[in-house]
Amino acid sequence: MKLTLPNPGLEDRILSHKELDKLEEEEAGDRPKWDNKAQYMLTCVGFCVGLGNVWRFPYLCQSHGGGAFMIPFLILLVLEGIPLLHLEFAIGQRLRRGSLGVWATIHPYLTGVGIASMCVSLTISLYYNTIIAWIMWYFFNSFQNPLPWSQCPTNANLTGFVSECERSSPVDYFWYRETLNVTPRIEDDGGLQWWIVLCHICAWSVLYICIIRGIETTGKAVYVTSTLPYVVLTIFLIRGLTLKGSLDGVKFLFTPDLAELAKPSTWLDAGAQVFYSFSLAFGGLISFSSYNSVHNNCEQDAVIISCINGFTSVYAATVIYTIIGFRATERFDSCLSGNILTLLNAFDLPEGNVTGSNYDQVFQHLNETHPDVIQHLDLKTCNLNTFLSEGVEGTGLAFIVFTEAITKMPVSPVWSVLFFIMLFCLGLSSMFGNIEGVVVPLQDLKVFPKTWPKETITGITCIICCLVGLIFLQGSGNYWLSLFDTYGGSIPLLVVAFCEMVSVVYIYGIDRFNDDIKFMIGHKPNFFWQATWRVISPLIMFVILVFYVVTKVSEKLLYKAWDPESEKFPTLEDKSYPAWIYVIIFILAGIPCIAIPSGICRIKRLLHLEECC
Amino acid sequence: MLEKILILLCLSSALAEQPCKPDASDGYKVRLSIKTALGDEAYVWNENEMFLFRATLAFAMRSHLNGQEFDVSNIIVCDETPRVTFWFVVTSPLNTSGLVDKGVVEEAIRMSRNRINSAFLLTDKTLEFIGITPTLTAPVNPDTPPWLIVFGVVMGAVGAGIIVVLVSPLVLKKRKKNEETDEDEEETGVKAVENGSTREGVYNMSFSDDERLTQM
Numbered sequence: 001m002k003l004t005l006p007n008p009g010l011e012d013r014i015l016s017h018k019e020l021d022k023l024e025e026e027e028a029g030d031r032p033k034w035d036n037k038a039q040y041m042l043t044c045v046g047f048c049v050g051l052g053n054v055w056r057f058p059y060l061c062q063s064h065g066g067g068a069f070m071i072p073f074l075i076l077l078v079l080e081g082i083p084l085l086h087l088e089f090a091i092g093q094r095l096r097r098g099s100l101g102v103w104a105t106i107h108p109y110l111t112g113v114g115i116a117s118m119c120v121s122l123t124i125s126l127y128y129n130t131i132i133a134w135i136m137w138y139f140f141n142s143f144q145n146p147l148p149w150s151q152c153p154t155n156a157n158l159t160g161f162v163s164e165c166e167r168s169s170p171v172d173y174f175w176y177r178e179t180l181n182v183t184p185r186i187e188d189d190g191g192l193q194w195w196i197v198l199c200h201i202c203a204w205s206v207l208y209i210c211i212i213r214g215i216e217t218t219g220k221a222v223y224v225t226s227t228l229p230y231v232v233l234t235i236f237l238i239r240g241l242t243l244k245g246s247l248d249g250v251k252f253l254f255t256p257d258l259a260e261l262a263k264p265s266t267w268l269d270a271g272a273q274v275f276y277s278f279s280l281a282f283g284g285l286i287s288f289s290s291y292n293s294v295h296n297n298c299e300q301d302a303v304i305i306s307c308i309n310g311f312t313s314v315y316a317a318t319v320i321y322t323i324i325g326f327r328a329t330e331r332f333d334s335c336l337s338g339n340i341l342t343l344l345n346a347f348d349l350p351e352g353n354v355t356g357s358n359y360d361q362v363f364q365h366l367n368e369t370h371p372d373v374i375q376h377l378d379l380k381t382c383n384l385n386t387f388l389s390e391g392v393e394g395t396g397l398a399f400i401v402f403t404e405a406i407t408k409m410p411v412s413p414v415w416s417v418l419f420f421i422m423l424f425c426l427g428l429s430s431m432f433g434n435i436e437g438v439v440v441p442l443q444d445l446k447v448f449p450k451t452w453p454k455e456t457i458t459g460i461t462c463i464i465c466c467l468v469g470l471i472f473l474q475g476s477g478n479y480w481l482s483l484f485d486t487y488g489g490s491i492p493l494l495v496v497a498f499c500e501m502v503s504v505v506y507i508y509g510i511d512r513f514n515d516d517i518k519f520m521i522g523h524k525p526n527f528f529w530q531a532t533w534r535v536i537s538p539l540i541m542f543v544i545l546v547f548y549v550v551t552k553v554s555e556k557l558l559y560k561a562w563d564p565e566s567e568k569f570p571t572l573e574d575k576s577y578p579a580w581i582y583v584i585i586f587i588l589a590g591i592p593c594i595a596i597p598s599g600i601c602r603i604k605r606l607l608h609l610e611e612c613c
Numbered sequence: 614m615l616e617k618i619l620i621l622l623c624l625s626s627a628l629a630e631q632p633c634k635p636d637a638s639d640g641y642k643v644r645l646s647i648k649t650a651l652g653d654e655a656y657v658w659n660e661n662e663m664f665l666f667r668a669t670l671a672f673a674m675r676s677h678l679n680g681q682e683f684d685v686s687n688i689i690v691c692d693e694t695p696r697v698t699f700w701f702v703v704t705s706p707l708n709t710s711g712l713v714d715k716g717v718v719e720e721a722i723r724m725s726r727n728r729i730n731s732a733f734l735l736t737d738k739t740l741e742f743i744g745i746t747p748t749l750t751a752p753v754n755p756d757t758p759p760w761l762i763v764f765g766v767v768m769g770a771v772g773a774g775i776i777v778v779l780v781s782p783l784v785l786k787k788r789k790k791n792e793e794t795d796e797d798e799e800e801t802g803v804k805a806v807e808n809g810s811t812r813e814g815v816y817n818m819s820f821s822d823d824e825r826l827t828q829m
Contacts, residue, residue: 140760140767154749161749198764205771212778341646348694351648455779 046429065260099283190475240322249325
């Protein structure tokens, strides 16, 4: 089934193989190049390996049957992740343009795909750097002992602790009140929080200095930002394994529950995780790959990077769960000690009579002899599994659960500093790819005059994103961020990725693509690639997209708010969005998707674009 | 006669014991958790420890009410349990049957809480006076929050870096320009012009110093 849509004029828009070889020999052309292969690999690894590997994958793994989740994850990694990655690398390397240029070259009608890609990259850049600002805030606060989130602040007249903190916990209070200063609902904006504005400016400055000259500077920065997380993860693994209860955590994570495999939501989540984890459809990977030499072995690169990404996810999950196991055990122990103390005090028994091992028998005995006293005591149920399955993901994992675990470790400031440096590096290296996916299309669209130096272009982009990102620094910023994350960064990406596959296979032509790859790496892609590119991967993408849209549309639009006045406090309360939010959701999710067919209107402008190279 | 004296003695001793009882209006309950605090190094609670407690409390009363000479006998203890809890009341040295007011006792204990705790190697949590909440230590608030210092350092380094990266190509360009103008002044008579950007320019040999080679 070799279906190819008619595509006249394609030959005129792309460089032929002979021209590519000539370009390579003479090293003419003004396209930037990687200093060496290591920089390219580290940049791609850094882009793919991000915060999601640390705080989304472990949660998914644990909530979808532990070890059993590996099966759909690995299957979809091979059938969906690797083919898409190879496709993006190969097309970028062949056409030697950024994402917008690539789609415009394949067919002028497809420019919309590039624009959609750019819009999504822009949306994500805006809020992703706010998360990095929060990470920096915690990092700055880690240089003190005791850590500020280890105890509640005292109230005005020193008679007790602040009530909001007493009712929840010091870590919750520090996150929701002292960091975010969160308002009870999204409509109250709460004003800008100056301390986070400072961290935000710092985050954008650090990003600017790393991308100031494009890959010239990024290539140097990735030596640190891509390797440091692995070092820190290893340190944490060694530290974690020596803590009490860590193995319980790891066992809990990997205990397989094969019944989960029958649920479609497991497969859907696995597919979505593979897709988002690989940072596909952002346009950044196509850009990075276009700076390679023509005969670079992109097939090998795709396989290597996919393996590294998968391995990192599993490794990070193990490390995180050793620490979570430790925290759960600590909580269990303190819950049990609390109960024991209550019993001792109520019945005036000598200390040491009731211990962890005989607690149940003693409790049983006392319940039979003095049931009325026991009833009034308000003893808590202590179950280790309950504590372990308090599965948290996202910012809650990093800023609440993990920080609490760190306060219980000796020499806490050191671990805190290490942890937040790791998160910072993970986030920053992903931002390099996001910004690449924004700046290069802007250059292709000729938004900036050609005479302007690269430093100015990146500077202006950073300043504008910094200013727009101020939305997320208000009191209600956290709610805005999760709104952007849920709607701006999910559906458009799936649509763009699906369009990418269809464009390359059916509009560019799979035969031409095969020939190109043969020219670049020396052999034609084998049957596996043919099958996945033509049928399997687009089908998987389509299924995920349909299910995703159906789930999102059918569920009620709620957000979780921190409201000290709610009855369920400190549990987050579900509130529904106000009506005007629906407009914003439509803009976030709809505009990139609408941009795709809009390319048809831009043909005239594009025909002028194709003059260069 | 003897019987009357005996009855009187019993009555008086009974009266003397009455001030200290559980839930006494002017008494406090004390709870010690020695094993929790000290683990393996826990000492056994016995008569001597109780004596120390009464002496420490008398010390606290003396420190608070200057002038009144409280003695160990003024601290009456009762209702001891194996948990190591007991009730105590404080009698006034001026009037042995009168009890010192609850509020005064509380203040005295608050003032010397630290000393009382240290005498027993315990803390506010492990030596509890039920009803007297420990005053929290005022938090140490440094003038500049530590995070601001770290922020300043990082921001300063990044700012300096940005300036260096932006300014260095301009400096290099200026230096190159100066070198080129120097070289132009040195080359006399050689009008060979090299177009630096394209390597496909043809080097025009006609104006190089051929004169040296020609023999004529």
